[in-house]
Amino acid sequence: MKFLEYEAKKVFGEYGIPVPKSALIRSPDEVSACLDGFDSAVVLKAQVDVGGRGKAGGIVMAEKSDAVKAAEDLFSREIRGVPVSEVLVEERLAIAHEYYLSITIDRSGKHPVILFAEAGGVDIESAAEERPEAVRKALVSPLLNEVPQFLIRDLIRGAPVEIGGVINRLYHVFCDRDALLAEINPLVITPAGVYAADAKLIIDDNALRRQGISVNRDLTDREREAEKHGFSYVELDGDIGVIGNGAGLTMSTLDLIDYHGGSAANFLDVGGGAGRERVMHAVRLVAGMPSVKVIIVNLLGGITLCDEVAQGIIDAGVPQQVIVRLAGTNEEAGRRILAGRDYLMVASMEEAVRAGVEAVQ
Amino acid sequence: MIYGGRDPGIIVQGATGKQGVFHIGLMNAYAREVGGQGVVAGVTPGRGGQEVHGVPVYDSMREAMENHDASVSVIFVPAAAACDSVMEAAHAGCDLVVAITEHIPVHDTMKAVEYARLHGASVIGPNSPGLLSPGEVKLGIMPAHLFSPGSVGVVSRSGTLTYEVVDELSRAGIGQSTVVGIGGDPVIGQTFVDVLARFEDDPQTKAVVLIGEVGGNLEEEGVSFTDLPVVAYIAGVSAPPEKRMGHAGAIIEGGEGDARSKIRRLRELGVPVASRPSEIPELIKEML
Known part of the structure; x- marks a missing residue:
């Protein structure tokens, strides 16, 4: 589950990573009251979960004098289709340099990996593609609780040593919070020291319970309903409903529909x-x-009882046509249960998909 | 069997749970059919002294290993404790640990896989259906009736999709040497690279079917390390783009975890890629 910027910064702050002075507001009326805490210039940042937020107009610089108008304007906007309901008001930093720092999981290395680049900011991905050597990487053994000092020295080299402390604190966040990603981009140097100017934190969905998170906000209502039953469920733009068992087989059914x-x-x-x-x-x-105009059920497996599945399909009693491919125990019994009714029982995934595509054409 | 001998003694961890009981039954039914030892012991802390389908249950892996000649563990322990079980099996001296459990937090998996590696144990999974060598041994939950013995190795990130492909192969008269489900999680023990290396050392395996999914670049990595003929199938061509993970995922994987670019890179490596599972038997016949 993704944390919004202000939530991530709160966590980073708790671990001793310096973050800019800030206030969260939920309407433009709240701006004036919070401005007293700031010296002069501020930054207004829409708290929306979209990539390229800055380029899409979600981050606005303002003087204290025009902050109310800027906030009214930001709250009235949509950032890449997402309405703005929360805005983070922050002190504007005197940025001398921007670095990139993140910790994620290296699938092929099977370890946490720390990424550090001398030049951070919005163009980090294209920079990494053009000059891969510009991004320094270090794998950390998952059996260690601290990032070894030699790795930190190697990562930061010429950069200010206080970044080393930030790396270790971010590593603690990453491990303690079951993160898939902890990212600071940019990590900025100012006359007052180093700050996390932006923050990203994504928590492993398999660890939400032990992290004390009861509702996964990344899901829609219907997806959450599905999750309650232990299903994974995704909505798309077409007209064929698909039910499968196992992510691979379900995806493969989708690909075959596309084919x-x-x-x-x-x-x-x-x-x-x-x-x-x-x-x-x-x-x-x-x-x-x-x-959904037609539904394809594609279930395969040794332990799936086909008569149970057939009965479940009848119990559902939905108006759409249901095309059923079942392979498993009691196949014949399942076939008998569905026979003579408005269901189409087929022998292979290919047949099921062909029938489904024909039905909607 | 590409991991050790053809008839290893098997221990099941999580032996007294619903899944454990059910699959000890199926694994031992298969062992009787092919004349193997099957599951020789079970482990569930606090349930030592019980029996499951006539198999003795112990409180710990140490006790089970002391009393039985076993080298493989199959794990059905719930997610919260599964990684502890992986480490316990590795520490007790198992050569191979097959983790069936799904929904394990990835930080736990990283620790357990690294701990097992340092103890010289290979981990298959987690979130794996296990492995099956037709006519020799079944470790895990694969439906044995779909399999037939032969010379084609199968390595896959999926469960049911693997059964689909094995079914296609068997119907086309193409038997399998060993079928391995390496698991669908972001971090897993044995990867395509490891399994393909085993297939290469296996005199029975003449060609390999590789079944991949969107995400990561382990499929390409595996293929570039093997001299065996490989046919690939990648699920997820029509899948919506994965939710982006900041910049780090793109930097690590070169921004190319989607199915189409994965297929393109596999073809560049000279690997035929099937557009649908039903094309796999024809492609593999051309290889044999």
């Missing part, structure tokens, strides 16, 4: 060992999206 010229409205992965009731919930959830 045959159709497009999926949504897809739902029921996970392992789907019984009657789970299947019923899955079919109802997928059918509940208005754009």
Whole structure:
């Protein structure tokens, strides 16, 4: 789950990483009251979860005198389609230099990796592509609680030594908070010292419970409903509903729909060992999206009981046509249950997809 | 079997849970069919002295290893404790640890995989369906009736999609040497590189089917290290772009974790890539 900038900065601050003086406001009326805390110039930053926020107009410089007008303007705007409901008002920093610092997981190295670049800012990705050597990398053994000093020396080299302290504190955030990403871009040098001018923090969804986070905000209502049943569920733009078991098989079904010229409205992965009731919930959830005209159920596995699945499909009683491909235990019984009704039972994934695409054409 | 002997003694951790009980039954049914030892012991802390399908259960891996000749552990322990079990198995001297458990926090996985590596144990998974060598041994939850013995190795990040491909191969008369599900999580023990190296050392394996997914670049990495003929299939061509992870993910992976660029790079390495699972048997026949 992604933290917004102000939430990430709060966490970074708790770990001793210097962050700019700031105030969070939820309407332009709150600006005047918070301005007393700032010296002169401020920055207004829309708290929206979109990439390229600055380039899209989500970050505005203002003097204290025109901050109210700037805030009114920002609250009335949408940043890449996302309305602005929270704005972070920050002191403007006297930036002498911008660095890039992040910690993430290196899949092939299987370790946390620290990335540090002399030149941070909005163009870090293209810089990394053009000059890969500009981004210094260091893998840290996951069995260590601290970043070894030699790694820090090697990472920062000519940069101010106080950045070393920031690296270690950010590493503690990364480990303690079960983060997939902890990023400071830019990490700025000012006459008053080093600051995290921006902050990103993404928490591992598999660790939300032990992190005390009860609601995953990154999900839509229907996705959250799906999560309650242990399903993964994604909505798309087409007209075919897809139910599969296992991420790979479900994705592959989607690809096959694409291959045959159709497009999926949504897809739902029921996970392992789907019984009657789970299947019923899955079919109802997928059918509940208005754009779904036909539903393909593609379930494969040794432990899936096909008669249970067939019963669950009937229990769901949805108006759309349901095309069923079932392979597993009690296949014949499942076929008998669905026979003579308005369901189409097919023998392979190819057939299921072809029938589904034809049905909507 | 590409990990050790063809008939290893197997210990199941999480033996008394619903999944553990069910799959000890299926693994031992397979072992009886092929004349192997199957699961020789189970482990669940606090349940020592019980039996599951006639298999003795112990409180710890140490006790189980002292009383039985075993080299492999299969883990069905719930996510919160699964990584502790991986480390316990490695510490007790298992050569191979197969972690079936899904939804393990990735920080736990990184620790457990590194700890196991330092103890000389190979970890398959987590979030893996296990491995099956037709006619020899089944470690995990793969549905054995779809498999047939032969000379094609299969290595995959998926579970059910692997069964789909194995089913296609078996129907086309193409048998398998060993089928390995390495797991779908961002961090896993054995990667494509490791499994392809095992296939290369295996006299039975003549060609390999590699089943990948969007994200990362482990598929390409694996292929570039092997001399075996490989046919690939990558799921997720039509998937919506993955939610971006700041800049770090793009920098680490060169911004190319999506399926189409993965397919392009595999083709550049000379690997035929099937557009759908049903094309795999034809492509593999051309390789044999």
